[in-house]
Amino acid sequence: MKVNQLISEIKEKKSFLCVGLDTDISKLPDGISKNTQGILDFNKAIIEATKDYAVSYKLNTAFYEQLGSEGWKTLEKTRELIPNNILSIADAKRGDIGNTSSMYARAFFETMNFDAVTVAPYMGLDSVEPFLKFDQKITIVLGLTSNKGSIDFQTNPLYDPPLYKTVLKQVSSWGPMENLMFVVGATKAAALKEIRQIVPNHFLLIPGVGAQGGSAVEVCQNGKNQNGGLLINSSRSIIYASNGKDFAEAARQKAKELAKETEPYTLHL
Amino acid sequence: MKVNQLISEIKEKKSFLCVGLDTDISKLPDGISKNTQGILDFNKAIIEATKDYAVSYKLNTAFYEQLGSEGWKTLEKTRELIPNNILSIADAKRGDIGNTSSMYARAFFETMNFDAVTVAPYMGLDSVEPFLKFDQKITIVLGLTSNKGSIDFQTNPLYDPPLYKTVLKQVSSWGPMENLMFVVGATKAAALKEIRQIVPNHFLLIPGVGAQGGSAVEVCQNGKNQNGGLLINSSRSIIYASNGKDFAEAARQKAKELAKETEPYTLHL
Numbered sequence: 001m002k003v004n005q006l007i008s009e010i011k012e013k014k015s016f017l018c019v020g021l022d023t024d025i026s027k028l029p030d031g032i033s034k035n036t037q038g039i040l041d042f043n044k045a046i047i048e049a050t051k052d053y054a055v056s057y058k059l060n061t062a063f064y065e066q067l068g069s070e071g072w073k074t075l076e077k078t079r080e081l082i083p084n085n086i087l088s089i090a091d092a093k094r095g096d097i098g099n100t101s102s103m104y105a106r107a108f109f110e111t112m113n114f115d116a117v118t119v120a121p122y123m124g125l126d127s128v129e130p131f132l133k134f135d136q137k138i139t140i141v142l143g144l145t146s147n148k149g150s151i152d153f154q155t156n157p158l159y160d161p162p163l164y165k166t167v168l169k170q171v172s173s174w175g176p177m178e179n180l181m182f183v184v185g186a187t188k189a190a191a192l193k194e195i196r197q198i199v200p201n202h203f204l205l206i207p208g209v210g211a212q213g214g215s216a217v218e219v220c221q222n223g224k225n226q227n228g229g230l231l232i233n234s235s236r237s238i239i240y241a242s243n244g245k246d247f248a249e250a251a252r253q254k255a256k257e258l259a260k261e262t263e264p265y266t267l268h269l
Numbered sequence: 270m271k272v273n274q275l276i277s278e279i280k281e282k283k284s285f286l287c288v289g290l291d292t293d294i295s296k297l298p299d300g301i302s303k304n305t306q307g308i309l310d311f312n313k314a315i316i317e318a319t320k321d322y323a324v325s326y327k328l329n330t331a332f333y334e335q336l337g338s339e340g341w342k343t344l345e346k347t348r349e350l351i352p353n354n355i356l357s358i359a360d361a362k363r364g365d366i367g368n369t370s371s372m373y374a375r376a377f378f379e380t381m382n383f384d385a386v387t388v389a390p391y392m393g394l395d396s397v398e399p400f401l402k403f404d405q406k407i408t409i410v411l412g413l414t415s416n417k418g419s420i421d422f423q424t425n426p427l428y429d430p431p432l433y434k435t436v437l438k439q440v441s442s443w444g445p446m447e448n449l450m451f452v453v454g455a456t457k458a459a460a461l462k463e464i465r466q467i468v469p470n471h472f473l474l475i476p477g478v479g480a481q482g483g484s485a486v487e488v489c490q491n492g493k494n495q496n497g498g499l500l501i502n503s504s505r506s507i508i509y510a511s512n513g514k515d516f517a518e519a520a521r522q523k524a525k526e527l528a529k530e531t532e533p534y535t536l537h538l
Contacts, residue, residue, distance in 0.1 A: 022369075062365055062372035068380045069342040076338055093365055095389060096331055097416040097481075100291075103331035111337045120364060122391045122411060124418020142391060147366040149393020152439060159428050159435075170421060212366075 001115040002136060003178050003203060003227075006087050007269070009055040010228045014266040015259035016220070018056035018089070018205065020235025021046065021078060022063045027240055029247040036067060036074045042247075043078045046239050049248040050255040056087035056231050058205075079112050087231075089205070090114040093142065098126040105131045116140055118183060118205070121167045125174060132175045139180050143168045144195070146185025146208030168198045177201040177227075184223070186214025186232070192222035203229050209258075210237035216258065220265035228269050234258055270384040271405060272447050272472060272496075275356050276538070278324045279497045283535040284528035285489070287325035287358070287474065289504025290315065290347060291332050296509055298516040305336060305343045311516075312347045315508050318517040319524040325356035325500050327474075348381050356500075358474070359383040362411065367395040374400045385409055387452060387474070390436045394443060401444045408449050412437045413464070415454025415477030437467045446470040446496075453492070455483025455501070461491035472498050478527075479506035485527060489534035497538050503527055 010016060023039045023046075032038045047057065064075035075090075082088040094104040094117065101119075108117040109131075116138035119131055131139040144154055144164040154164040168182060184195055186208035195204070204223055208214040209232055216232050223230055238258070242250035279285060292308045292315075301307045316326065333344035344359075351357040363373040363386065370388075377386040378400075385407035388400055400408040413423055413433040423433040437451060453464055455477035464473070473492055477483040478501055485501050492499055507527070511519035 060365070060369055062363070062369045062376065065376035066372040066380060068376070069338050069345055072341040073338040093389070094331070094362065096329070096362055097414070098418075100329055100331045103335040107331065107334035107337070107340075111335055120362070120389045120391050122389050122422060123414050123416060124421030124423070126416050126418040128418075145366070145392050147392060147395050149367075149395040149397075152393030153391060153432065153436065154393070156435065158430075159432075161427075163422070163428075163432065166425065166427060167422065 001084070001087055003138065005085070006055060007227050009085060010266055011269050013053060013055055013259070014263045015053050015055055016228060016230045016232045016262050016266065017054050017255060017259045018058050018231040018233040019046070019050050019054045019238055019255060020058045020060065020207070020233050021239065022060045022235040023239065024063060027243070029243040029245070031245050036070045039074050040077055044081050045248040046251050047081050049252040050238065051083060051086065053255040053259040054086060056089060057082050058089040058091050058233055060091040076112055079114060087115050089116040089118065089140065091118045093118050093120045095120040095123050095127045097123065098130060101127050102130040105134055109134045109137045116181070118142065121171060128171065128174060132180060135179050137179060139175065140205050141167070141171050141180070141182055143182040144184050144188050144191060146187045146212050146214065150185070165198060168195060172199045172202055177203065181205055183207065186216070186219050187212055189214060189218040189222055192219065196223060196225065200225060201229070203231060205231045205233060207233040210234045216262050220262050224265050228266060232262065270353070270356055272407065274354070275324060276496050278354060279535055280538050282322060282324055282528070283532045284322050284324055285497060285499045285501045285531050285535065286323050286524060286528045287327050287500040287502040288315070288319050288323045288507055288524060289327045289329065289502050290508065291329045291504040292508065293332060296512070298512040298514070300514050305339045308343050309346055313350050314517040315520050316350050318521040319507065320352060320355060322524040322528040323355060325358060326351050327358040327360050327502055329360040345381055348383060356384050358385040358387065358409065360387045362387050362389045364389040364392050364396040366392065367399060370396050371399040374403055378403045378406045385450070387411065390440060397440065397443060401449060404448050406448060408444065409474050410436070410440050410449070410451055412451040413453050413457050413460060415456045415481050415483065419454070434467060437464065441468045441471055446472065450474055452476065455485070455488050456481055458483060458487040458491055461488065465492060465494065469494060472500060474500045474502060476502040479503045485531050489531050493534050497535060501531065
């Protein structure tokens with residue numbers, strides 16, 4: 001899947017919503033087995049319930065890796081449940097020396113057939129390039145993250161321009177908007193206007209709305225571009241909208257609500 | 270396993286050698302099946318052949334992930350083959366927001382029982398801290414990496430002091446040498462003297478000797494401290510020393526040779 005198809009999907013569904021399938025056994029609702037089969041059943045129900053509003057699903061690999069090879073199998077099986085018209089993202093934050101990054105790229109783009117994968121920039125060009133070589137896939141590089149620790153290096157006042165701006169500027173010269181995106185935390189919505197001056201065209205994957213406190217409307221006001229250019233991720237507030245037997249219906253309602261919140265910004269794209 | 274035990278092991282074996290089990294199906298020698306069982310048989314033979322000289326084994330997760338959940342299972346089974354007195358490292362370069370990094374820490378330290386894991390610093394304190402909380406385990410943070418792309422951000426001339434020095438300085442204040450180490454590429458041996466001024470006590474994991482061109486002797490001359498303070502990794506030059514039926518014996522010879530090269534620097538510790 002390529003960015004053009006994602007843009008069509010955004011227009012059709014009038015939604016920037018990316019649903020994070022960060023599924024934790026200890027938070028599974030009543031009536032779902034507390035094991036990897038339960039995670040799969042839960043993910044299936046959530047996908048089914050939210051697919052009319054979601055233009056993307058994002059799976060954070062940590063949630064699956066903590067369960068060992070059984071968890072990894074659950075990650076693979078969940079990937080297979082995501083409909084082809086909806087962008088599948090492995091939120092893996094990988095990155096290594098060139099020949100090793102090639103293997104990560106194969107792991108996510110070929111072995112598991114994800115449409116996109118998140119990548120950490122610290123190791124530079126040859127750690128990112130093997131992902132970009134898959135020109136029918138999408139590489140999403142960390143720019144400015146949503147967590148407190150982003151101050152330690154990304155916005156460390158020791159550096160002017162701040163590191164994240166150098167990352168955005170440099171990495172955006174390595175790939176076109178057709179197969180390169182950036183992660184920018186919603187908790188940094190005020191920075192989005194400046195970020196759009198550095199990367200006017202690339203899509204931004206925006207985590208941090210909901211549980212982490214970011215505002216989706218502010219993200220749209222400051223971050224939207226002519227193609228939309230946004231994927232707004234929400235995980236916990238959707239998938240754990242209810243911990244009762246109505247969890248899927250509650251997730252659907254919450255997804256609808258979040259999509260509606262930003263619908264005005266998807267019109268006239 | 271803690272750093273004190275590693276120091277004892279270095280003294281006893283007179284070796285800083287870390288053997289990288291970066292096993293690639295396409296490079297398995299004659300007589301070994303070209304599947305995940307073959308990888309496991311190969312890893313077992315390499316561990317058996319090199320354990321008298323190795324003070325650590327490092328498994329780069331990319332090599333296993335590219336094979337999907339079967340590969341992940343092979344990673345788990347290989348971990349179990351590493352003797353308890355030898356430091357096991359998952360070279361995973363993980364890092365995410367706090368609650369997600371906690372899951373990665375559990376994945377490697379608990380589910381798979383690795384002694385150590387490599388972590389990427391870009392996301393700052395709350396992405397590293399969940400690993401450091403395992404005070405009986407070792408967190409190894411990327412400092413200055415061995416690849417060309419290290420120039421893009423780590424040593425970008427735009428920043429003075431260079432980013433990697435800020436990373437070393439800041440991260441070293443987050444944890445003691447007992448459970449925190451840094452990755453510094455052997456291809457950057459000249460930088461090691463300056464690095465030792467920033468982190469005099471912490472151990473350094475040094476990849477890049479052999480196939481990548483770094484010199485183990487130069488690493489010792491510039492990087493050794495009062496505890497040794499070095500783990501010198503070699504992967505391809507050991508595990509693929511021969512692609513014939515004598516691969517294990519050839520690996521043993523190469524491991525012995527590499528250990529002997531730096532033996533003088535392990536005396537009087």
